[in-house]
Amino acid sequence: MAEGTIHPSATFDEERYVHEIHKALTAKQINHDAVIDYLVKISNAQRQMLRTPYKYHYQKDLEETLVKELKGDLENVIISLLQTPAKADAIALQKAVKGLGTDERALIELLTTRSNEEIEAARNTFYTTYNRTLEDAITADTSGDFRLFLLQLCRGARDQTTQIDSFAAKHIANELNTGVEKKEKFEKLKFLVETNPHQLQLIFSEYEKISGGKTFEKFLEKDFSSDAKDLVLALAQVARNKPLFFAQQINHAVKGFGAKHADLIRILVSRSEIDLDAIKVEYEKAFGKTLLDTIKSEAKGDYKNALVALVFGNRKN
Numbered sequence: 001m002a003e004g005t006i007h008p009s010a011t012f013d014e015e016r017y018v019h020e021i022h023k024a025l026t027a028k029q030i031n032h033d034a035v036i037d038y039l040v041k042i043s044n045a046q047r048q049m050l051r052t053p054y055k056y057h058y059q060k061d062l063e064e065t066l067v068k069e070l071k072g073d074l075e076n077v078i079i080s081l082l083q084t085p086a087k088a089d090a091i092a093l094q095k096a097v098k099g100l101g102t103d104e105r106a107l108i109e110l111l112t113t114r115s116n117e118e119i120e121a122a123r124n125t126f127y128t129t130y131n132r133t134l135e136d137a138i139t140a141d142t143s144g145d146f147r148l149f150l151l152q153l154c155r156g157a158r159d160q161t162t163q164i165d166s167f168a169a170k171h172i173a174n175e176l177n178t179g180v181e182k183k184e185k186f187e188k189l190k191f192l193v194e195t196n197p198h199q200l201q202l203i204f205s206e207y208e209k210i211s212g213g214k215t216f217e218k219f220l221e222k223d224f225s226s227d228a229k230d231l232v233l234a235l236a237q238v239a240r241n242k243p244l245f246f247a248q249q250i251n252h253a254v255k256g257f258g259a260k261h262a263d264l265i266r267i268l269v270s271r272s273e274i275d276l277d278a279i280k281v282e283y284e285k286a287f288g289k290t291l292l293d294t295i296k297s298e299a300k301g302d303y304k305n306a307l308v309a310l311v312f313g314n315r316k317n
Helices: 014-026 032-040 044-048 051-058 062-069 072-082 085-097 104-112 116-130 134-141 144-154 166-178 185-193 197-210 216-223 226-240 242-254 261-271 276-287 291-298 301-312
Strands: none
Touching (some): 014 062, 032 072, 032 301, 062 072, 072 261, 085 104, 085 116, 085 261, 104 226, 104 242, 104 261, 116 134, 116 144, 134 144, 144 185, 144 226, 166 197, 185 226, 216 226, 226 242, 242 261, 242 276, 242 291, 261 276
16 A cells, blocks of 8 residues: 655654744754754644644744745745645645646646545635636636546546446447547546546556557547647556656656756655655656655755655654
């Protein structure tokens, strides 16, 4: 079973932690190592428990203080860690659709990898934070099949059971292979956003048998183009191996000239308590080097130290 790197800390004491964090932030030179130790190496639920006592003791908002005192990518990591998962997703979704241009890769990652409950929480938080629905934001910023798939994902109505139906899988695979089905692309492949991963893998397997070994992904590449193709391929990849999908996303964020640090931070923070351990394994298998070595080569200074702490984890705390 997939596991995160960050766990609730057995040594956590909210009163001691808020005093140590305040001491680190108000020192003549900010003690970044202490900030990392006390905020990275605890669970998200424990971080939320720091807000009220910090306000009580110092008459300041913890998040606002951190924003004031920290800078650059280190600030981005720490502030991201301080958000609830729903708030972090809502913020990321808003950034993806805000202003000129759309961050299609972020939209795909956020909506293809979250559970129904996570999508509902992000959707509700998005509305209360930005005073508009996520569906309205997506509709205004996307088009075509890409929009249709995103809106269907927003519903958070995917089957999350582990049940499989061999007859149904063979029927869908045969229809797709023969081309008898004349529905529009979205209607033909709507099952990708409704079906549980176990059933999807069975459909993929049946399709590969019927088609003479052609992978389901090859079929999708033929049938779609551009953003819609990236989205349906992501759905297939997530169904096959979600940790590998995230490993590939991390590789995309760090390859080429200049790392895409917002993507790297979002993935590492959001998966730190879920499946980052499994992602580390898949990353090394796929790219021949450890995720820790990649982080050390792509990040610098206190920012690097925060990411390393996140990837290394806190099992001994």
